Amino acid sequence: MREFYQLLSYEFLKQKSSFIRPLAFLSPVLAGGLTYLHLLFRYDYLKGLEANRALSSWTLLTIQHHFLWMLLLPLTVTVLASVIFYIEYSSNNWKNILSLPVSRIKVYLTKWSGVYISSIFTVCLNSVLMLIIGYLLGFPEPVDWKLLLQYTAYQLVAAFSLVSFQSFVSSVIKNPNVSLAIGFVGVSSCLFFAQSQKLARLIPYAHMVLTLPDPTIDNAGLLRYGIAFGVIFLAIGVFSFKKKEIY
Amino acid sequence: MKDILAIEILKLKNSKILWITILAPAFIVVQGGINLIRYYDLFTGAGQNVWNQLYTQSMIFYVSILFPIIISVIITLIARMENLNSCWKYYLSLPVHRGKIYIVKFIIGCAIVFIDVAAFILSVIVVGKLIGINGSVPYYTILLKPLMAYFASLPIISIIYVLSIRFSQMTIPLGVGIGLTLPAMIVANTRYWIIYPWSYPILAALGGDFDVFDKGSVTFLISLLLLLAVFSLGYAGFVKRDIE
Numbered sequence: 001m002r003e004f005y006q007l008l009s010y011e012f013l014k015q016k017s018s019f020i021r022p023l024a025f026l027s028p029v030l031a032g033g034l035t036y037l038h039l040l041f042r043y044d045y046l047k048g049l050e051a052n053r054a055l056s057s058w059t060l061l062t063i064q065h066h067f068l069w070m071l072l073l074p075l076t077v078t079v080l081a082s083v084i085f086y087i088e089y090s091s092n093n094w095k096n097i098l099s100l101p102v103s104r105i106k107v108y109l110t111k112w113s114g115v116y117i118s119s120i121f122t123v124c125l126n127s128v129l130m131l132i133i134g135y136l137l138g139f140p141e142p143v144d145w146k147l148l149l150q151y152t153a154y155q156l157v158a159a160f161s162l163v164s165f166q167s168f169v170s171s172v173i174k175n176p177n178v179s180l181a182i183g184f185v186g187v188s189s190c191l192f193f194a195q196s197q198k199l200a201r202l203i204p205y206a207h208m209v210l211t212l213p214d215p216t217i218d219n220a221g222l223l224r225y226g227i228a229f230g231v232i233f234l235a236i237g238v239f240s241f242k243k244k245e246i247y
Numbered sequence: 248m249k250d251i252l253a254i255e256i257l258k259l260k261n262s263k264i265l266w267i268t269i270l271a272p273a274f275i276v277v278q279g280g281i282n283l284i285r286y287y288d289l290f291t292g293a294g295q296n297v298w299n300q301l302y303t304q305s306m307i308f309y310v311s312i313l314f315p316i317i318i319s320v321i322i323t324l325i326a327r328m329e330n331l332n333s334c335w336k337y338y339l340s341l342p343v344h345r346g347k348i349y350i351v352k353f354i355i356g357c358a359i360v361f362i363d364v365a366a367f368i369l370s371v372i373v374v375g376k377l378i379g380i381n382g383s384v385p386y387y388t389i390l391l392k393p394l395m396a397y398f399a400s401l402p403i404i405s406i407i408y409v410l411s412i413r414f415s416q417m418t419i420p421l422g423v424g425i426g427l428t429l430p431a432m433i434v435a436n437t438r439y440w441i442i443y444p445w446s447y448p449i450l451a452a453l454g455g456d457f458d459v460f461d462k463g464s465v466t467f468l469i470s471l472l473l474l475l476a477v478f479s480l481g482y483a484g485f486v487k488r489d490i491e
Contacts, residue, residue: 019418030426034433068429071312075425083418090331176417177324181267184320185274188313192278195285 003102007110014087015114020080024118025125027076028069032129035065039137057139058147063212065130066151070208071187073155074162076122078183081115081166086176098244108241112167112234119159127152150213157226158207164233165204171241201225204233251343251351258328259355264321268359271317272309272367279305280374297380302371302389303453309367310396310452311432315445317363318400319407319424322356326411326420333415339488349485353408353478360404364397392452399447399466402473406444409481441465444473 015021039046039061046052052060088094097107127148134143170179186205193199193206200206201221207229210222282304283290283297290300329335339345371389403424410420431445435454440446447466 019416019422023418023422026422026426030430034430038433072425072429075316075429079418079421079425086417175263175324177320177327178263178267180421181271181317181320184313184316185271188275188308188316189278191308192282195282 004106004110007102007106008113011084011110011114015084015118018083018087020083020118023076023079023083024122027072028122028126028129031065031069031072031126032133034068035061035130036133036136038064039133043137056141056144057137058134058141058144061130061134061137061139062147062151063214065133066212069126070190070211073119073122073126073159074187074190074205074208075184077115077119077159077162078166078180078187080118081163081170082176082179082183084111084114084118085167085170085179089174089176094244104242104244105238108167108171108238111171112163112237115167116160116163119163120156123152123155123159126155147213150219151211154211154213154219154222155208157223157230158204158211160230161204161207161226161233164230164237168233168237168240171237171244197221202229204229248347248351251347252355255325255351255355259325259359262324262328264324264359265362267317267320268363269366271313272363273370275309275313276301276305276367276370276374279308280378284378296382296385298375298382298385299388301375301378301380302385302392305367305371305374306392306452310448312428314363314396314400314448315403315428315431316425318360318403319421321359321363322404322407323411323417323420325352325356325359326408327417330411330415330417335488345486345488346482349412349482352412353405356408357401357404360400361397364393368393395467396448396452399451399470402444402447402470402477405474405477405481409477409484412481412485441469444470 043060046060046064047055047057055063088097098104130148130151131143166179166183169182170176173179173182183205186203190203190205190209193203194209197218200210200218202225204226207222207226210218210226213219279301283301290304291297329338338348368390372384375384407420407424410423411417414420427443427445431443431449434440434443435446435449440450447470450466
């Protein structure tokens with residue numbers, strides 16, 4: 001376990017010189033800023049719409065923010081996964097790491113953890129920013145903690161499956177632009193996938209769409225399939241990394 | 248110039264860039280076709296042109312999300328060849344005119360983005376034929392609008408190009424590309440679209456037909472001016488760049 005923590009601390013050390021941290025930080029700031037401006041100018045109009053009249057301010061905020069965030073979060077995760085794995089490819093470092101007496105499983109889990117921890121940070125920061133937006137806009141209702149915590153938890157599950165999938169793709173494909181393109185095409189198609197209940201459950205890119213806590217959205221499916229696919233792709237990633245040839 | 252062009256093309260040979268360029272729009276169009284079949288009655292119930300519906304279904308997500316992001320991927324990949332292992336210092340120490348290198352790389356980037364748009368157009372026609380859409384193909388919409396979107400995207404290409412050449416870390420141009428793509432969907436519907444180049448392709452591809460695209464001539468003029476300004480700035484910086 002100590003070896004794993006050491007690897008993880010090296011991993012974060014490597015991230016220091018890259019643009020990974022600013023990316024994980026700026027992504028929710030951008031989404032939060034846009035949602036804030038959107039609601040600042042259009043709150044009364046949106047609240048006046050027939051479909052929104054019964055909604056609380058916090059629910060309205062979550063719905064409006066979700067339209068942007070369900071695209072930006074998976075895009076961010078895709079870039080994080082590609083860049084974190086690319087660090088080793090770019091400096092031809094895989095052969096150095098894998099020739100050391102460290103378990104390959106731990107090396108892969110370290111990389112995976114690096115991506116997932118950055119994603120957790122992004123998701124949590126996004127939730128904090130949503131709270132701040134609510135305060136800044138002076139919502140009349142008290143904070144809907146249940147809604148915000150549910151939304152955060154669902155995002156963490158959706159990120160789990162996507163991080164596992166993108167980490168696997170990024171570890172297999174040497175060219176980061178290819179793994180990025182796969183991710184970007186997947187994210188661009190996520191709304192198409194989400195229109196079919198079956199596809200939405202089976203394709204990790206669509207899991208983000210299912211994170212909005214709403215009775216009409218298949219949140220239960222997200223929890224079941226998000227966790228299952230996260231574990232499956234993590235196992236596939238570990239297995240393929242163990243067999244990876246380094247030259 | 249010819250030699251540089253040949254070498255740059257050779258460098259991209261094993262980069263899989265053409266696969267990305269062709270398959271990405273094709274995948275989106277296939278999704279658009281499947282969506283059209285799924286909601287056929289909804290989309291065509293009021294007598295709408297089926298070809299136009301296929302175009303719209305495919306174009307919405309292509310031009311709003313995938314196209315500007317794919318531009319970032321293509322351009323960063325072109326710059327990455329040199330950014331990787333500090334190849335710039337070898338390249339720039341050769342007796343080759345720096346300006347020519349800069350221009351050739353940009354032309355190749357634009358050409359690959361053009362292939363991406365051409366792949367989109369071709370995919371719409373092929374998918375339309377495959378799902379058995381009757382009637383003549385509205386080439387005016389299917390050909391012209393994506394080409395307009397391409398011309399409107401030239402400032403985006405130049406901005407990402409300058410960033411990719413300037414910064415060796417690919418996360419910076421990619422992050423900027425992605426970060427500025429998503430707000431474009433919001434900005435395109437406001438009067439501030441004019442100051443936001445990422446909204447130009449959306450307006451060109453989805454903002455009505457060529458005549459209704461009343462911002463049309465202005466947009467293309469701004470696109471051209473912005474392209475020239477950004478490209479010239481990048482060119483001047485590149486020519487004077489230190490070899491590190």
